[in-house]
Amino acid sequence: MRNRxxxxxxxxxxxxxxxxxxxxxxxxxxxxxxxxxxxxAGVDWAWVxxxxxxxxxxxxxxxxxxxxxxxxxxxxxxxxxx
Amino acid sequence: xxxxxxxxxxxxxxxxxxxxxxxxxxxxxxDTDADAPTRRAGERxxxxxxxQFQRGYDxxxxxxxxxxxxxxxxxxxxxxxxxxxxxxVAPRDERPRAPERxxxxxxxxxxxxxxxxxxxxxxxxxxxxxxxxPDDxxPDDxxPADQREPPADAAQTATTPRxxxxxxxLWIVSALLVVAGAYYILQASENPTARFVASVAVGDIFARTxxxxxxxxLQFGLTAMVGLIVWHAITWMRRHxxxxx
Numbered sequence: 001m002r003n004r005x006x007x008x009x010x011x012x013x014x015x016x017x018x019x020x021x022x023x024x025x026x027x028x029x030x031x032x033x034x035x036x037x038x039x040x041a042g043v044d045w046a047w048v049x050x051x052x053x054x055x056x057x058x059x060x061x062x063x064x065x066x067x068x069x070x071x072x073x074x075x076x077x078x079x080x081x082x
Numbered sequence: 083x084x085x086x087x088x089x090x091x092x093x094x095x096x097x098x099x100x101x102x103x104x105x106x107x108x109x110x111x112x113d114t115d116a117d118a119p120t121r122r123a124g125e126r127x128x129x130x131x132x133x134q135f136q137r138g139y140d141x142x143x144x145x146x147x148x149x150x151x152x153x154x155x156x157x158x159x160x161x162x163x164x165x166x167x168x169x170x171v172a173p174r175d176e177r178p179r180a181p182e183r184x185x186x187x188x189x190x191x192x193x194x195x196x197x198x199x200x201x202x203x204x205x206x207x208x209x210x211x212x213x214x215x216p217d218d219x220x221p222d223d224x225x226p227a228d229q230r231e232p233p234a235d236a237a238q239t240a241t242t243p244r245x246x247x248x249x250x251x252l253w254i255v256s257a258l259l260v261v262a263g264a265y266y267i268l269q270a271s272e273n274p275t276a277r278f279v280a281s282v283a284v285g286d287i288f289a290r291t292x293x294x295x296x297x298x299x300l301q302f303g304l305t306a307m308v309g310l311i312v313w314h315a316i317t318w319m320r321r322h323x324x325x326x327x
Contacts, residue, residue, distance in 0.1 A: 001322060005315035012308055049271040053297055054264060061301040062308065069312035076316050 009069055016063025023056040252310055259303030266296040 030048045032039030091097045098105075127133045270293055 003315055003318045003322075005311055005318050009308070009311050009315055012311065046271045050268065053271070054267040054300070057297050058264075058300055058304055061304045065305045065308040069308050069315075072312055073315050073319070077319050 006073060009066055009073065012062060013066035013070060016059055016061075016066050019059030020056065020063050023051055023059050027051045027056065249310065249313070252306060256303045256306035256310065259299045260307070261303075263296040263298075263300030263303060266292055267300070270296075 027048065030044060030051060032043060091100045091102060097103045127136045127138065133139050270289070
């Protein structure tokens with residue numbers, strides 16, 4: 001029998017990894033290649049703001065907490081030699 | 083003493099050790115305790131004791147053996163087999179049994195509920211005072227059926243929820259944190275001036291404070307959700323020992 005909650009934890013950590021990488025790429029794509037006034041003129045600042053404040057922090061939070069949760073789970077199930 | 087076989091026995095001494103002694107055969111009807119050891123087979127056995135250990139016991143004629151009695155209650159009132167005076171008792175394996183329930187150890191609260199306090203026990207057991215006791219002080223078996231308290235086990239089962247309400251509350255709070263934080267960030271991102279205007283007006287201060295709190299709320303909500311998943315996973319692991327996984 002498989003622990004569905006453990007599977008969910010692995011899935012969440014995978015989602016955190018993908019979301020962090022995707023957020024970083026999205027931010028790079030949203031910002032102009034050249035730091036010129038013309039380049040910044042076409043930036044969608046609302047989208048950049050969402051990535052900066054919502055997407056990336058949420059993705060990193062999910063990733064870190066899921067990895068920490070996996071460590072806690074395996075630490076709770078670990079049996080040392082007596 | 084030397085008169086031969088016809089000589090009378092000396093009453094002063096035990097006749098068994100005197101010449102000319104002839105052991106007497108008891109009469110068939112004589113049944114006294116004194117001659118109990120000389121009973122013959124076929125006589126009535128003493129119903130007070132196990133016939134298996136009485137002289138004259140015949141397994142074909144008398145009561146069943148101990149192995150037989152293990153499957154049926156003892157019937158010593160009539161040890162002679164005959165017409166059945168009592169309804170036959172089914173063997174132990176064929177008797178109807180109460181439905182089996184899994185046995186689980188009592189929790190501390192259950193054992194407290196099942197064992198009345200010492201003062202309550204004294205009050206229930208004590209009859210020195212006499213007189214009529216009020217209904218709430220009378221034990222359950224003395225009360226009318228409609229006034230009896232339900233058993234502690236049933237009460238515990240009825241009041242124990244199937245899910246942990248604190249875990250449910252944590253799920254709800256963490257979901258609210260995530261939704262509220264994400265909603266405010268999305269709303270503020272569509273109206274950038276709300277975040278950057280000078281903090282003169284009260285509404286602006288509120289907007290800036292919310293802008294500061296929203297990401298933290300979002301992160302706490304997500305962390306709590308992941309923590310709840312970890313909690314469920316560890317609970318599942320404890321319910322399923324390593325050998326059953």
